[in-house]
Amino acid sequence: MKTEKRSLGAEIAEIVKQVTGNSGHTLPLHEPEFSGNEWAYVKECLDTGWVSSVGRFVERLENDLAAYTGSGYAVAVVNGTAALHIALLLSGVEPGEEVLIPSLTFVATANAVSYCQAVPHFVDVDRLTLGLDPIRLHDYLHEIGERRADKGLYNRKTGRRIRAVVPMHTFGHPVDMDALLDVCQQYGLEVVEDAAESLGSKYKGRHTGTFGRFGALSFNGNKVVTTGGGGAILTQDKKLAEMAKHLTTTAKLPHPWVYKHDRIGYNYRMPNINAALGCAQLEKLPEFLARKRKLAEKYREGFKAVSGISFFSEPEHAESNYWLNAIILNEPDMQLRDEILQETNKHGFLTRPIWTPLHLLPMYADCPRMELTVTMELEGKVINLPSGPSIIREEL
Numbered sequence: 001m002k003t004e005k006r007s008l009g010a011e012i013a014e015i016v017k018q019v020t021g022n023s024g025h026t027l028p029l030h031e032p033e034f035s036g037n038e039w040a041y042v043k044e045c046l047d048t049g050w051v052s053s054v055g056r057f058v059e060r061l062e063n064d065l066a067a068y069t070g071s072g073y074a075v076a077v078v079n080g081t082a083a084l085h086i087a088l089l090l091s092g093v094e095p096g097e098e099v100l101i102p103s104l105t106f107v108a109t110a111n112a113v114s115y116c117q118a119v120p121h122f123v124d125v126d127r128l129t130l131g132l133d134p135i136r137l138h139d140y141l142h143e144i145g146e147r148r149a150d151k152g153l154y155n156r157k158t159g160r161r162i163r164a165v166v167p168m169h170t171f172g173h174p175v176d177m178d179a180l181l182d183v184c185q186q187y188g189l190e191v192v193e194d195a196a197e198s199l200g201s202k203y204k205g206r207h208t209g210t211f212g213r214f215g216a217l218s219f220n221g222n223k224v225v226t227t228g229g230g231g232a233i234l235t236q237d238k239k240l241a242e243m244a245k246h247l248t249t250t251a252k253l254p255h256p257w258v259y260k261h262d263r264i265g266y267n268y269r270m271p272n273i274n275a276a277l278g279c280a281q282l283e284k285l286p287e288f289l290a291r292k293r294k295l296a297e298k299y300r301e302g303f304k305a306v307s308g309i310s311f312f313s314e315p316e317h318a319e320s321n322y323w324l325n326a327i328i329l330n331e332p333d334m335q336l337r338d339e340i341l342q343e344t345n346k347h348g349f350l351t352r353p354i355w356t357p358l359h360l361l362p363m364y365a366d367c368p369r370m371e372l373t374v375t376m377e378l379e380g381k382v383i384n385l386p387s388g389p390s391i392i393r394e395e396l
């Protein structure tokens with residue numbers, strides 16, 4: 001038994017080596033690539049002195065993002081967590097309310113809810129998308145929810161209002177948005193999409209992050225494109241976009257010299273030097289996506305013949321950015337998972353497990369949750385493979 005398991009780890013390492021054509025170098029999970037106008041745009045910031053909160057690149061990045069995603073408006077901010085925070089605030093999330101989020105996500109999703117002094121309420125995911133399961137969410141809300149006279153949905157067990165849902169497009173694979181939006185409409189819930197991982201991913205031809213009242217993007221160093229650190233709030237609503245801009249720029253009232261602020265705002269504005277990087281990266285996005293898709297194809301082909309695992313492919317009706325490629329073990333098996341991680345990392349392939357489900361972290365252990373069967377199953381089954389845009393070099 002033992003030797004058989006060991007050999008699967010070695011077999012996987014060999015396939016990753018063949019697919020990536022890597023010979024001896026350490027291959028990170030998602031390395032950024034700067035092969036376009038990054039130097040030129042950043043240099044322009046340095047040469048002109050516009051490195052900080054004023055400059056032409058912030059506005060350009062916002063316009064480029066809105067055009068690319070088809071979102072009416074985009075507001076650039078310091079990181080994806082800040083984008084989620086402001087999106088939740090402007091969706092009306094109030095202290096003491098609950099926000100439904102997957103337990104199987106990066107910790108930032110729950111942290112942003114906590115910054116609003118609200119409570120994360122964990123729901124399970126779907127095996128086909130790795131994101132929120134709309135059918136089980138519907139049944140669950142039917143069971144625990146109560147519509148009150150104010151039209152709000154309340155958690156019968158905690159007595160708290162459930163204000164919003166945050167679907168997260170795991171590894172860039174879109175949630176089944178039509179079904180989810182139906183459920184949210186039925187129960188009167190706001191939708192804020194955590195699209196931090198899904199720039200370039202579409203659901204039925206429409207870009208992720210443009211379905212909910214808001215979408216949040218991240219441009220952290222390991223995401224599809226990077227600004228060093230950064231994020232953006234997407235919305236179709238001009239008024240909300242203006243409010244997001246106001247709130248993320250210290251809530252200062254426009255005036256040439258007077259410092260007047262009309263509420264407690266945030267210093268969440270993206271600096272111009274980061275936006276410059278982002279503009280150059282966005283120019284390369286179509287090429288990155290093509291190369292990442294090619295890499296996913298090669299992995300899929302490579303893992304075809306391996307028994308005991310499968311390569312995760314984009315859901316039907318979706319076009320994924322394949323931010324992080326993933327293999328899934330047939331059965332949840334922590335020991336086998338860890339052996340595969342060890343074997344591949346030993347060979348310099350920095351594979352990673354999926355996140356520890358958030359309801360298992362100390363600060364979120366007492367939060368309300370539904371039965372998280374699929375989440376727990378996936379924790380023992382999912383392994384991410386090196387997926388950076390530079391792995392496939394050929395012109396496409």
Ligand SMILES: *Cc1c(COP(=O)(O)O)cnc(C)c1O
Pocket residue numbers: 078079080081082105106108109168194196197218219220229230231
């Ligand atoms: C990266 C990420 C974020 C937050 O992004 P930062 O820019 O690092 O703050 C939020 N949610 C998910 C699912 C992410 O992967």
